[in-house]
Amino acid sequence: MWSMNNAYWKDVVRFFVLIALQVLLLDHVNMGGYINPALYVFFILLLPFETPGWLLLLSSFFLGLSVDLFSNSTGLNAAASVFMAYLRPWVIRRAGAPADYEGNLKPGIADMGLRWFFLYSLILIMAHQLIIALLDAFSFHEIGMIALRLIFSTLLTLALVLITEFIFMRQRK
Numbered sequence: 001m002w003s004m005n006n007a008y009w010k011d012v013v014r015f016f017v018l019i020a021l022q023v024l025l026l027d028h029v030n031m032g033g034y035i036n037p038a039l040y041v042f043f044i045l046l047l048p049f050e051t052p053g054w055l056l057l058l059s060s061f062f063l064g065l066s067v068d069l070f071s072n073s074t075g076l077n078a079a080a081s082v083f084m085a086y087l088r089p090w091v092i093r094r095a096g097a098p099a100d101y102e103g104n105l106k107p108g109i110a111d112m113g114l115r116w117f118f119l120y121s122l123i124l125i126m127a128h129q130l131i132i133a134l135l136d137a138f139s140f141h142e143i144g145m146i147a148l149r150l151i152f153s154t155l156l157t158l159a160l161v162l163i164t165e166f167i168f169m170r171q172r173k
Contacts, residue, residue: 014043043063075135095116128157
């Protein structure tokens with residue numbers, strides 16, 4: 001019982017810490033106006049496999065909405081986070097998560113391996129950044145800039161996620 005509560009509280013703390021990091025630090029990192037790291041998506045990536053779909057979507061919505069409220073970004077992050085959460089079960093199945101995994105495996109490098117976590121994170125982060133770029137531009141007239149923003153923001157966010165995962169991976173073991 002305590003381990004379940006302990007894991008639950010770690011997720012709650014991670015939720016608030018990532019929002020704080022995003023709005024207090026990373027939202028002020030704006031490279032050329034097009035590269036915006038979104039480390040807060042790390043919360044969605046690390047939720048347990050057995051998280052119910054409704055809870056995944058709801059927590060992702062509140063995560064994105066929280067970032068939007070502090071960033072004054074009119075729902076971009078909420079929409080992108082919900083889209084990412086919606087795709088997550090499909091990506092997990094396609095990335096090759098074990099069908100009959102025990103309830104103690106987590107979607108991280110320690111349990112699933114670097115290759116799996118890299119592919120899983122890359123796909124979901126790219127989907128998240130695509131929605132942000134498209135909704136922000138709201139036009140295909142600047143498709144070149146949308147593509148550049150998508151590539152660079154995805155790569156920077158993925159690098160931050162991988163670094164953070166490596167830093168905190170041992171603490172979760």
